[in-house]
Amino acid sequence: MRPLTADSLRGVWATLLLPLNADDSIDWVRLQAQADALGAGSLAGIYAHGTAGEFQTLTEDEFDRVNEVLAAVGQPFQIGASHPSAQVQLSRVERAAKLAPGAIQVIAPDWLPLNPAEMLEFLRRVSAAADGVPLVLYNPPHAKTAIGPRQLGELAQDVPSLIGLKTAGGDKAWFDEALRSGLSIFVPGHFLASMTSLGAHGSYSNVAALSPNGAVKYATDLEVERRIGEFFAAHVAPLQKAGLSNPALDKFLAAVGDWADAGTRVRWPMQSATPEQVAAARPDARRLLPELFPDSW
Secondary structure, X not given: XXXXXXXXXXXXXXXXXXXXXXXXXXXXXXHHHHHHHHHOOOOOEEEEOOHHHOHHHOOHHHHHHHHHHHHOOOOOEEEEOOOOOHHHHHHHHHHHHOOOOOEEEEEOXXXXXXXXXXXXXXXXXXXXXXXXXXXXXXXXXXXXOOOOHHHHHHHHHHOOOEEEEEOOOXXXXXXXXXXXHOOEEEOOHHHHHHHHOOOOOEEEOOHHHHOHHHHHHOOOOHXXXXXXXXXXXXXXXXXXXXXXXXXXXXXXXXXXXXOOOOOOOOOOOOOOOOHHHHHHHHXXXXXXXHHHOOOOO
């Protein structure tokens, strides 16, 4: 596909989730079926190897094979090259670039926080390795290196291939400063409607895990967002409080949505949601959010 730009990186993107066998190996048949289902929908595009894709657990062979599945869907795609190791991440960027994705997502290496000079050097070298493929910086709340709006603007100026930011977002003051960077700002799916009015451009969407087409159709509907929040408070927040990880929560949502068989299993040693928790949530999801589950989808 043609490289994305800060102006063209928009909309709702969904992630590939890892369908796992009982021995934690990837079920490639189910992964292909999931990719086909996403490719047949109305999403802006598909990506792999975000947090929900359990990128830190993948071997390099698995990383490459998932990318091959993703690239063959025939839809706009992005590849997450993220890894806690800068050296592994650099190698992933080099290999991902050969598939010509619309963008490559990267994170600050994670163990020790980077100072501003180190963060700039990291992005410069990653940009060179990407060989013309633009970059999206993933800076989640739990990142060791927290990048504020002012530093974001400096990075965007010094690394022209940086086109976007995947973030938790913030208040109006945060957006006002972050938008001066000229980057495309992507926020969580369950806040996209309210944050669009602040300047958000799209989402790598957890709501798309629940209903890919519904996440697109109702992306900016504040009333649907309110009811998504009600569902999350009743069924997602308790799992989060119990210690389940974001990958487990996204697989839980996909199981509740029942649009593809990703399963709820996450890789060892992370804990998974149970079939009983999925069964308890399904009626509430359809009662609170009937728009996301029409019979025609």
